[in-house]
Amino acid sequence: MDKSKVIAAYRRGFLTVRECGQILGVEELQLQSLLKQDEGKQSIPEAQRRIGS
DSSP: OOHHHHHHHHHTTSSOHHHHHHHHTOOHHHHHHHHHHHHHHTTSOGGGSOTTO
16 A cells, blocks of 8 residues: 555544554654655645656
8 A cells, every 4th residue: 555645544534643553564753754754745736746656
C-alpha cells in the first residue's frame, strides 16, 4: 500500500498512530519523520505530483 495513502488515512482519523505505524512497518520515531516529510509534500499542488510516487 502507498505510504502517502496510509498517512492520509491517519490524518483523516481512519487510523490510529499505532495502526498507521503497523501498516507501514515502522516504529514511532520513524513514523514521526514520515509524517513531517509528508507535510512538506502536501504543499506541492496536485497537478505537479507524479502519479505512483
